[in-house]
Amino acid sequence: MSRLFKMAEIGATSNGGVYRLTLTDEDKAARGLFSDWARELGCSIEVDQIGNQFAIKQGSYSSAPAILIGSHLDSQPTGGKYDGTLGVLAGLEVLSRLMDEGVSHKNPIIIANWTNEEGARFSPAMIGSGVFAGEFSLTYAHEQADSEGVSVKEALNKIGYLGNGGIEKNIKASFELHIEQGPVLEAENKQIGVVTGVQGIRWYKISITGREDHAGTAPMHLRSDPIRTMNAMISDFYAMAEVHQPEAKLTIGTIKTEPQSINTVPGSVTFSLDIRHPDETVLELMHNEILNSCTHKYQDVKLEPLWHSPHVPFHKGCIDAIENAAVKLEIPYKKMVSGAGHDSVYISKVAPVGMIFIPCKDGISHNEAEYASPEDIEAGLSVLYEAVKSMIK
Amino acid sequence: MSRLFKMAEIGATSNGGVYRLTLTDEDKAARGLFSDWARELGCSIEVDQIGNQFAIKQGSYSSAPAILIGSHLDSQPTGGKYDGTLGVLAGLEVLSRLMDEGVSHKNPIIIANWTNEEGARFSPAMIGSGVFAGEFSLTYAHEQADSEGVSVKEALNKIGYLGNGGIEKNIKASFELHIEQGPVLEAENKQIGVVTGVQGIRWYKISITGREDHAGTAPMHLRSDPIRTMNAMISDFYAMAEVHQPEAKLTIGTIKTEPQSINTVPGSVTFSLDIRHPDETVLELMHNEILNSCTHKYQDVKLEPLWHSPHVPFHKGCIDAIENAAVKLEIPYKKMVSGAGHDSVYISKVAPVGMIFIPCKDGISHNEAEYASPEDIEAGLSVLYEAVKSMIK
Numbered sequence: 001m002s003r004l005f006k007m008a009e010i011g012a013t014s015n016g017g018v019y020r021l022t023l024t025d026e027d028k029a030a031r032g033l034f035s036d037w038a039r040e041l042g043c044s045i046e047v048d049q050i051g052n053q054f055a056i057k058q059g060s061y062s063s064a065p066a067i068l069i070g071s072h073l074d075s076q077p078t079g080g081k082y083d084g085t086l087g088v089l090a091g092l093e094v095l096s097r098l099m100d101e102g103v104s105h106k107n108p109i110i111i112a113n114w115t116n117e118e119g120a121r122f123s124p125a126m127i128g129s130g131v132f133a134g135e136f137s138l139t140y141a142h143e144q145a146d147s148e149g150v151s152v153k154e155a156l157n158k159i160g161y162l163g164n165g166g167i168e169k170n171i172k173a174s175f176e177l178h179i180e181q182g183p184v185l186e187a188e189n190k191q192i193g194v195v196t197g198v199q200g201i202r203w204y205k206i207s208i209t210g211r212e213d214h215a216g217t218a219p220m221h222l223r224s225d226p227i228r229t230m231n232a233m234i235s236d237f238y239a240m241a242e243v244h245q246p247e248a249k250l251t252i253g254t255i256k257t258e259p260q261s262i263n264t265v266p267g268s269v270t271f272s273l274d275i276r277h278p279d280e281t282v283l284e285l286m287h288n289e290i291l292n293s294c295t296h297k298y299q300d301v302k303l304e305p306l307w308h309s310p311h312v313p314f315h316k317g318c319i320d321a322i323e324n325a326a327v328k329l330e331i332p333y334k335k336m337v338s339g340a341g342h343d344s345v346y347i348s349k350v351a352p353v354g355m356i357f358i359p360c361k362d363g364i365s366h367n368e369a370e371y372a373s374p375e376d377i378e379a380g381l382s383v384l385y386e387a388v389k390s391m392i393k
Numbered sequence: 394m395s396r397l398f399k400m401a402e403i404g405a406t407s408n409g410g411v412y413r414l415t416l417t418d419e420d421k422a423a424r425g426l427f428s429d430w431a432r433e434l435g436c437s438i439e440v441d442q443i444g445n446q447f448a449i450k451q452g453s454y455s456s457a458p459a460i461l462i463g464s465h466l467d468s469q470p471t472g473g474k475y476d477g478t479l480g481v482l483a484g485l486e487v488l489s490r491l492m493d494e495g496v497s498h499k500n501p502i503i504i505a506n507w508t509n510e511e512g513a514r515f516s517p518a519m520i521g522s523g524v525f526a527g528e529f530s531l532t533y534a535h536e537q538a539d540s541e542g543v544s545v546k547e548a549l550n551k552i553g554y555l556g557n558g559g560i561e562k563n564i565k566a567s568f569e570l571h572i573e574q575g576p577v578l579e580a581e582n583k584q585i586g587v588v589t590g591v592q593g594i595r596w597y598k599i600s601i602t603g604r605e606d607h608a609g610t611a612p613m614h615l616r617s618d619p620i621r622t623m624n625a626m627i628s629d630f631y632a633m634a635e636v637h638q639p640e641a642k643l644t645i646g647t648i649k650t651e652p653q654s655i656n657t658v659p660g661s662v663t664f665s666l667d668i669r670h671p672d673e674t675v676l677e678l679m680h681n682e683i684l685n686s687c688t689h690k691y692q693d694v695k696l697e698p699l700w701h702s703p704h705v706p707f708h709k710g711c712i713d714a715i716e717n718a719a720v721k722l723e724i725p726y727k728k729m730v731s732g733a734g735h736d737s738v739y740i741s742k743v744a745p746v747g748m749i750f751i752p753c754k755d756g757i758s759h760n761e762a763e764y765a766s767p768e769d770i771e772a773g774l775s776v777l778y779e780a781v782k783s784m785i786k
Contacts, residue, residue: 182610201609203655215644215667216594216732217575218756220634227645228631234624241613251608252620253655255662260647262596262665262699269648272655274608306655339609363611 080370473763
């Protein structure tokens with residue numbers, strides 16, 4: 001907790017949050033503090049060409065695969081103290097406790113701080129873990145620019161984190177401890193979420209064309225009112241989501257009529273649809289139902305798929321290690337999927353991955369009011385420690 | 394038709410429409426042309442303090458109540474040739490035919506061109522007829538300014554139409570010939586609409602408060618999603634409108650979610666509701682159902698009434714005169730209410746009023762594509778002529 005609060009002083013906002021956009025002076029200071037702490041625990045520091053920072057504690061057998069623990073130190077513009085930071089500092093805690101308890105280990109233990117997880121300054125998000133996993137090329141990542149036109153490469157250079165080191169992708173297991181960023185654990189009174197993967201996501205833009213008509217002079221039976229069609233479609237969509245509860249999620253975030261006039265029947269209406277499900281088969285089922293709705297059941301509807309991020313399952317060995325730890329420690333837990341993306345999604349492409357969630361108050365995150373209790377943090381750390389210990393030899 | 398096309402040259406747009414905002418140089422030119430034509434038919438011209446223009450053809454008995462025929466010569470920024478203009482020029486046609494047929498009349502016949510019917514340059518609309526009827530004070534009307542800060546009084550002065558004349562409110566009947574601005578007559582293949590009044594209108598803004606949640610991490614059963622409430626309300630509202638068909642009209646013209654983010658459950662949604670009915674009792678019934686829906690049936694809903702314009706019935710004597718004319722001429726007609734407002738609404742407060750509608754193509758109006766056929770215009774003029782003739786002695 002003292003490390004967490006010390007770190008939160010860097011970029012601290014007046015409302016108790018953190019302003020620590022990636023590759024800024026605040027981020028540089030946070031990286032420096034992390035390095036200092038890691039060196040105190042006997043780690044060496046490596047930085048790769050996208051600025052990912054690795055604190056490496058060598059094991060007794062140099063070619064043994066590493067145990068990776070990591071997350072990110074960057075924040076949203078008005079972010080909280082816990083998102084990302086917890087997962088990096090947790091690595092220091094695990095290391096410290098292993099040393100305190102005199103646990104020897106053949107495997108190197110590596111604590112990672114991934115660059116630009118948030119995507120708040122540079123797009124895309126998770127660029128550091130994405131490059132590490134080969135999802136983005138280094139050139140592409142370096143060329144991305146912020147709103148002022150500063151590129152990732154320039155920003156890396158400016159704060160002295162355009163490295164030339166790195167680590168081998170010889171990884172036995174990778175763990176990320178993170179706040180849930182949702183209300184489920186709190187609502188169900190569980191201290192640990194054993195994350196089995198990240199749910200699949202599909203985004204759509206749906207446009208319905210009608211005919212503009214005067215609200216006063218066009219009789220209703222002569223209208224082609226797109227709001228009626230939307231009304232029927234939305235009812236169908238919620239009913240479909242109901243069938244796949246409690247795991248399906250369906251969100252209509254934006255609706256726009258054209259023209260926006262009180263006394264004109266809209267000529268068109270456009271709305272967004274966000275559907276998610278941990279089971280790719282069910283997501284596909286929902287997708288097909290939406291497709292059918294837009295192309296056959298209703299008229300004058302245009303469906304535009306915007307994004308599809310398939311379900312990412314985490315590694316059974318890592319999931320089991322986490323679950324076993326919770327069982328052993330008698331901490332109430334729940335197996336669940338992550339609703340949001342994390343560095344672990346990309347890392348899972350090159351290493352066995354597991355994630356541990358702990359509750360956050362009211363599910364609030366990306367917000368200065370973000371809060372996780374010391375008790376829950378301790379539970380998360382204990383589970384992480386046991387999971388790591390079960391993996392090392 | 395030649396007068397109509399000549400008039401349409403003033404402010405003609407490249408797409409066949411008219412730009413003739415009130416009290417502009419174009420409006421001045423249109424007023425001048427109207428005066429010239431009226432004088433040729435033996436009229437004297439009076440202009441009152443709000444710029445209403447009256448062409449007066451005296452009858453044989455000086456104190457007999459007048460027969461008023463009128464509408465407006467101003468247009469929307471990209472308006473059509475027929476809206477308003479037809480009703481003014483129709484007065485000239487009636488006068489001309491009375492003279493051609495040697496019909497003598499005790500009652501003076503007055504052709505009115507009301508200032509700023511459209512409300513496109515100055516708000517409120519129908520300001521000229523409104524002042525004439527005592528609905529707005531002259532001071533209030535003079536103070537209204539356009540988007541450049543020019544007041545009605547300044548604009549009147551600039552084009553030389555701040556008059557000091559006018560007419561007495563000694564009116565036996567007032568007639569307005571107008572395009573329907575809706576699709577009903579065309580759809581039902583009728584040439585004449587015998588307008589019995591203007592329907593009542595109520596406008597509302599309805600806001601539903603929910604809770605912002607992450608589309609990926611908040612399970613659906615823990616959400617407070619305002620879109621669900623809105624969708625249920627909209628279903629109810631359409632069902633309610635169905636009960637009162639074919640006369641009820643219900644329009645949802647604008648919908649806005651906050652924040653407008655694809656992957657955030659909206660914290661709130663606001664939509665507009667426009668309801669209309671020719672029978673004030675039914676409008677009240679619908680109003681009460683909406684009120685109940687917003688205050689009892691659904692939660693976290695705020696209903697904000699924006700406007701209520703009660704049903705205005707026209708004068709039985711005038712309605713009968715128009716209907717009898719259509720019967721006599723064997724022109725297919727339909728008794729109907731006007732969905733839009735007209736100068737006749739205000740005039741009805743100080744005189745017996747009747748309106749005649751003719752079809753316009755596809756119900757299109759306030760648009761350069763506005764069109765009424767010469768045959769329908771002739772039918773409208775004949776009915777107007779017969780109605781006026783039936784009133785004069």
